[in-house]
Amino acid sequence: MEPEAAVRLWGRSVAMKKMKYVTFIGDGDSAAFKAVTGMNDGHGAYDDVSVVKEECLNHVSKRLGTRLRTLKAKSTLVPGGKGRKRSLLGGRGKLTDAVIEKLPFYYGQAVKRNVGGST
Structure with missing residues (x-):
């Protein structure tokens, strides 16, 4: 605003x-x-x-996804097999784009379901 x-x-x-x-x-x-x-x-x-x-919960959830994508992109690359470099965060069984797409939704759902609960 x-x-x-x-x-x-x-x-x-x-x-x-x-x-x-x-x-x-x-x-x-x-x-x-x-x-x-x-x-x-x-x-x-x-x-x-x-x-x-x-x-606003929607904005907080959106920022979560954006920051996870940025973190994944900036994660240190380390030598992998066959002369390739691999990310410490990205890859199979780790923080994939599909997981990043789902996390903001689940985060928002968890907050909505626990409003007024004990901290």
């Missing part, structure tokens, strides 16, 4: 609906969250509210 749009939406919640948001659900972009928390400047509608940032 663009910072200007976030500030506009949060600002008119008080004027139009007589309510205040307390949780900011974002995509990991801190610019919009910083803009919303900047509304606590000492003479605004949100001065008495502590805003909490939550990450």
